[in-house]
Amino acid sequence: MKYYIVDDEIGTVKTLENIVESRDLGEVIGYATDPEKAIGEILALQPDIILVDLLMSKMDGIALVGQIKKVRPKASFVMISQVADKDMIEQAYNAGVEFFINKPVNIIEVEKVLGNVSEKIKMNSLVAGIRGMFAETEELSRQPARREDVLREINVFLGLLGMLGEKGTSDILSVCQYLIEHDEEYSKEVLTRVAAEKLETSKNLEQRMRRAIKKGLTNVANLGIDDYSNEVFQVYANYVFDFKNIKDEMDFIKGSSSGGGRVNISKFIEGLLLYRKSLL
Numbered sequence: 001m002k003y004y005i006v007d008d009e010i011g012t013v014k015t016l017e018n019i020v021e022s023r024d025l026g027e028v029i030g031y032a033t034d035p036e037k038a039i040g041e042i043l044a045l046q047p048d049i050i051l052v053d054l055l056m057s058k059m060d061g062i063a064l065v066g067q068i069k070k071v072r073p074k075a076s077f078v079m080i081s082q083v084a085d086k087d088m089i090e091q092a093y094n095a096g097v098e099f100f101i102n103k104p105v106n107i108i109e110v111e112k113v114l115g116n117v118s119e120k121i122k123m124n125s126l127v128a129g130i131r132g133m134f135a136e137t138e139e140l141s142r143q144p145a146r147r148e149d150v151l152r153e154i155n156v157f158l159g160l161l162g163m164l165g166e167k168g169t170s171d172i173l174s175v176c177q178y179l180i181e182h183d184e185e186y187s188k189e190v191l192t193r194v195a196a197e198k199l200e201t202s203k204n205l206e207q208r209m210r211r212a213i214k215k216g217l218t219n220v221a222n223l224g225i226d227d228y229s230n231e232v233f234q235v236y237a238n239y240v241f242d243f244k245n246i247k248d249e250m251d252f253i254k255g256s257s258s259g260g261g262r263v264n265i266s267k268f269i270e271g272l273l274l275y276r277k278s279l280l
Contacts, residue, residue: 001026001118004047006038006064007080008056012105016051016080019110025118035059039067046072049117051101054081054092062088065095076117080105086247093243098235120235151177154272160232161216161240168212171205174198176272186269206265213263217241221249221261240271 003020005013010033017028030045032038035056042050050068052061065077079092082103089100098120099113151173155164163169171194178194179186188202195202220237224246227233237246245261252260 001049001114001121002029002045002047003027003049003051003114004029004038004042004045005031005051006033006035006042006056006061007031007051007053008033008035008058009053012053012080012103015105016110019105019107020114023107023111025111025114035061035064039064042068042075043071048121049076049078049114051078051080054079054088062092062095062097065092065097069096076121078113078117086244089247090243093238098238116235153276157236157239157272157275158216160236162219163212163216166208166212166215168205168208168210171198171209172212172269172272175205175209175269176276179269179273180276186266209265210263213240213265213268216268217245217249217261217263218253221246221253224250225253236275239275240268242267 003026005016005028007013007016013031013033017031020026020028026048029047030041032041035052035058038052052064054061061079061081065079068075068077073096075096077097078099078101079097080101080103081089081092092100099117101110101113154173154176158164158169158172163172174197175186175190175194178184178190178197184190191205192202195205198205220233220241223237224233233246241261242264245264247261248257248259249261251257
């Protein structure tokens with residue numbers, strides 16, 4: 001993997017460079033302490049992974065990520081931060097940051113986070129290669145997928161969130177199946193139709209789904225408290241939960257907030273389908 005580092009503290013740059021190269025994580029092909037200069041070099045060098053400081057004097061890391069993403073939307077960013085402000089962290093995720101490394105830099109955390117990013121890039125590359133190999137076999141994609149094949153990936157995802165024991169999980173799978181088969185987006189009308197097929201009321205389905213999703217949110221929040229760099233917390237959860245709600249749930253679990261994160265069924269369902277599409 002090729003890395004580029006942006007931090008206005010040269011000491012942090014050198015520390016990260018040393019970790020990357022001494023731990024055989026890849027090669028640092030460039031760095032800058034000036035974020036404005038970094039933008040041009042990143043676009044020219046096209047590194048696989050960009051490590052960027054959140055707070056810098058000339059330009060904050062979020063703005064830098066936004067500018068690069070306009071030109072290279074698939075670029076992978078890791079944010080280096082000692083900031084705990086949940087609004088700012090949420091902005092970073094929304095800008096396109098996929099992982100965080102906390103300051104002061106910890107060797108074990110850096111190695112684990114960068115390993116996760118590398119694996120994700122390799123997996124995406126592998127998937128893209130497979131798709132290219134079968135690009136000419138369009139007839140296969142036109143055939144309706146079997147129900148078990150369609151839902152397998154989503155079921156694995158829900159298992160990672162610790163939701164398979166919840167009654168509402170089967171309802172979530174039924175809704176996803178309906179949306180895939182009918183090429184629709186989630187809505188109250190869809191929920192009503194799925195409920196009718198199950199001879200249930202939409203209210204009962206919605207309540208079970210909310211409880212199941214809340215369970216997943218609580219599990220993710222607990223993972224974040226125990227291990228902030230956990231792959232489920234850092235990667236998978238971002239498909240289906242807003243970071244703000246994860247942070248609110250973490251604060252509730254720690255007793256620093258009177259209310260936990262909110263459940264958004266539409267966001268959750270859309271995230272599951274987006275995850276599934278990323279594997280196709």
